Amino acid sequence: MKFEHDNMVGVHLAVSLVNLESDGSWGSASLERTLREYAIRRARVTDAADAEIRAWARRLRPVFEAGSRDERCVRVNALLADGAGSVYLTTHDGLRPHLHFAPDGQDLQSRVRAVTAGSLAVFTLEAEGERLGVCALDTCRTAFVDTSRGGRRAYCRARCANTEAVRRHRTNRR
Template sequence: MRITGYKSHGVGAAAALVNAVTSRDGDDGDDALRAVLAEHGFFVQRFTPATAAELRPWARTLRPFFEAESLDTAVTLLNRLLADVPMHPHLADHDELGLHVHYAPPEVELAHRVRATTLMNLAELLCDHGLDRIGVCAAAGCDRVYADDSRGGRRRFCSDACANRTNVAAHRARRRAAP
């Protein structure tokens, strides 16, 4: 599932990295992590095994943000990370977006660019919507997270597959309960 329409690609990349590294059915191999970045608009030419080795702990660091049960918890966690991750904002004008701000200049390591971008985009999402747009999938037995930057913002599942499975189960339960 692609996340589109938000200011940048870091929101979707953050959720996808967390799922790849920390969920039971995730694949945190080098190729899988490279694919996650490519899918979410990062330039991956400079992806190396060292990049993957840095992204795994970052994904584990971000997971508690998606699990946060209060705004205070989420804000505290992001503020701690914002203090830890060096930010070097950089103006870029390389595509149809027009002039825009990147959270890392082009020469930094890819893993650092991913940390800065995912962190700032999650912070923006939290400022705009509070906790409404992040969470752990509501499907029974699924431990994947989601981040919803769509206009409607009603997402509660990590994927269409989980949403459909849950709806079918609920429908069957209602039929059984009917007289």
């Protein structure tokens, strides 16, 4: 498992779903792998769940593309309205106390909507509306969460930042 169950699981799951949908690698097998990676229990994906989660991933992307704090808050609130149920604390499976945004008995797609919407809301609150974005490299546009110390990331990874720096250097030399 990539992450222990913590408040960031839903944020990282949201990033992965957005990127799976936009990079052309969406499929039932890749979706199931992603859900297992982020500890979404009982992650057997039916055709209906696949379609609903993919549509949800498309709704998640605008949160990362938001141009301002206010816009991001509006977009997260729309997700909360459609995705989060009642919030409660739990300590299942020997894990430390953490929040759940939907009862375990709900279907897979409802649990995915709840954990991503709820976690994005908590993260947005803690990050003061910042630290979510899409890569500034125009040929990339991968969504990311900025957990760096300074919180000023503009690129999804160093390779994209270097590509842009080389491009700017070559343009300036001309």
